[in-house]
Amino acid sequence: MTGRAFALRAVGLVLVLVGCESGGGPSGVPGAVFGGMTRGLTGVNPADARAATTDIDEPEEIELGRAVTTALGSRYTLLRDEPLTRYVALVGNAVAVQSDRPDLHYYFGVLDTDEINAFAAPGGYVLVTRGTLALMRDEAALAGVLGHEVGHVALRHHNETIKEERQSALKKAGFLSLTQIGLGFAHVGGAGDVALHTFAPIALKAGADTTFSALLKGHSRKEEGEADGVGFKYAARAGYDPAGLRDFLQAVQESGKQPAKSGLFAKWASTHPGTDDRLKEQETLLKAQPAGGRRAAARFQQAMAAVPAAR
């Protein structure tokens, strides 16, 4: 593909991303105008291009996950403890192989903060805080929490958030998009690399910003409930006592510490009833599950021995 052809294709992508809705946008600029421009420039039917732009494939999801992880790194410090990271990742992988996306490569890490929280970025990047680990007594609890986070990834909760955001953006045809189109034209005829770095990251940047913001605000209660449910299931399938997640939630309540109002507890933090609801649901699941499963408390305590104390 020549640099010019590539740039034209990229311009089409930006047009579709920021401004094409057949039927017109709120600015009063008819969508057909944008649609016509897109078709004229790229030969791509805007409806097809729109579907392609709002759908997220795995390579894009992985890139988004990396971008969101850097955003989390701007808010928290990564605990660069190799044995601890490896241990958390071993438990995480034990749960992830039992998930609905066992073919995805997952990465696990620990954030160096007393805050009680955990995050799952798209593409399988899962980070749990030191404060969360400090409230656990055994590996089953860790498996439960990591199962919950893996659940968000396996159920593609982020993808739905990003798609909704993109579809909403597509409905807002306006002068901003015209500005961006103008910027696009400024690069047509330039080197392919210039066009690439101008246009292709726009979708990713918007997706990463949306996802990071969504992570901080938290998934919907429905999604959190789904993640609790599959987290329970993945931990049980991995041979753990699935009561681990319930135990952790109880420990949070008993600690009297207020969980962070983001990530794992965002939609529940303000609220004991919220955590009560989650506990109630876990009790219901436990009633249907035969007792047993490993706890691995000794192995967990050994791995935690070197974790820096709360600051």
Add this chain to the structure above:
Amino acid sequence: MRRTTIVAMLLAGTITAPLAAETTRWVERTKVDIRAGRGSFYEIVDTVLKGEQVEVLKSEDKWASVRTARAKTGWVYEAALKPTPIQPGTSDFLKAAPGDISTSRTAASQGAKGVYAQDYAKQKGYDYGIVTWVEAHQPDGPQIEAFLKDPGDKTGGAR
């Protein structure tokens, strides 16, 4: 379950029958890694692209052992395969990727090699080092395999 119901569910794709040996399947996703074992942590033996044909040798627990057009044999998650031909083609996202990322068999699990995420981090003033460190400090395949086989200690409180 009545036979007609089962047939209807098979046709609708809500349940899948185990794959018979030497069945042809087509890759449905943009890129898929073929791995040495049934898990995402096993070594990548080949990467297949959307629309590529593979021969299924056997099927176990939702994973298919396949032979690729390059005569490489490995495991792929069955959900990535379809029983009917798929039009080849990459995604818009990868189409815009630099160098050989979109067209080559760069591992699916590498995404776009971090090119876009690094660009994003640079623009936002974030440190990409967190990703590099996390990716570099995961257990390897044999370590995960050994951990999965280790039942762990039975210590811990009862329910």
